[in-house]
Amino acid sequence: MPTFGQRLRDLRKAKGLSQRALGDMAGVNFTYISKIENEKLDFAQFPSEQLIRSMAAALEADVDELLLLAQKIPEPIKRRVIERPDAFRKFASLDDETINKLLEDLEDG
Amino acid sequence: MPTFGQRLRDLRKAKGLSQRALGDMAGVNFTYISKIENEKLDFAQFPSEQLIRSMAAALEADVDELLLLAQKIPEPIKRRVIERPDAFRKFASLDDETINKLLEDLEDG
DNA sequence: ATCCTGGTTGCTGTTGGAGTTCAACACTAT
DNA sequence: ATAGTGTTGAACTCCAACAGCAACCAGGAT
Incomplete structure (x- = not known):
């Protein structure tokens, strides 16, 4: 990056x-x-x-x-975090591996 | 709320x-x-x-x-968003239903 | 050699607005 | 009446986010 x-x-x-x-x-x-x-x-x-x-x-x-x-959270992401804090607190606690699996699931799902 | x-x-x-x-x-x-x-x-x-x-x-x-x-993103969430922008841009684009399914998957998974 | 065009950086200066305080007032309750 | 609590408009402080000069360097064209 x-x-x-x-x-x-x-x-x-x-x-x-x-x-x-x-x-x-x-x-x-x-x-x-x-x-x-x-x-x-x-x-x-x-x-x-x-x-x-x-x-x-x-x-x-x-x-x-x-x-x-620039370490700033884009507006659409910010909005969704505020709307679903429960989900994003969970997502943020996941390690890279688990996140990758979630993304794969979304690809096929 | x-x-x-x-x-x-x-x-x-x-x-x-x-x-x-x-x-x-x-x-x-x-x-x-x-x-x-x-x-x-x-x-x-x-x-x-x-x-x-x-x-x-x-x-x-x-x-x-x-x-x-107060519409502010807690530091741990913010950090993870910056680290994995690819994932969180994806998550933020999902509707409530899909997010709920993901959370369920994490419960059992 | 001189002159553009483009880039770097130290320095000083300006300003809008976020954050905070001040002063004065109102309401209870004792 | 006075002690404790809360409200509000106005005024203040302060600094992040710029402006902008001046001096300097590098390379290319004339």
Whole structure:
């Protein structure tokens, strides 16, 4: 799994955009993009959820993937956790192996 | 399901504490407790995660229950979601019926 | 050699809004 | 009347999330 900064840089280059171009599209200064990509942000470890959404839109990338890399829970997942806390507390307590089995069951099921 | 404010008030009264007493224990002004209980917070819909933890400790209550009522994802669940985004994106997309079946499978399985 | 274009980073500055307190008031009950 | 409790609008503090300059480096084109 790449870091948020690495992934952002890859997505940007794949689109052939400069930091300045992406900055303009997302509405932030290009030096801030640089700091994000190099993980040199002063206090916050990651940019705001709003900015992540703007950047994902500009890059035509998967918002939720970027949110997860930035340690933020995407809205649809969050909603479901709040709705079914019983289930998700259980799921969260499972080890990788058991989770994998569940996923397989869902494939065929 | 009660609101966060209602539940907090119930827990506090069950302990026979005044707002001032709880406020002192949790390290905040009692007027803030009042606003939380009556949901009169201007912008923030809920208090910070830190304060919720302090109050839960003072009330000897279940932290995760209060966190969920305050629409915040408890840390252990959040960690697992970040570790296995593939699985939890899938789980979150399931309807109640399918989730129930999964839980049953886990009971016997 | 000089000039773009693109990127990095330290530094200082700005600001919206979350979080909290203050002041004043109201209601009981004793 | 006063002690304890709760409510509420206004005001305050504080900092995360940016802005943005300045100086510097690397590589490529002219």
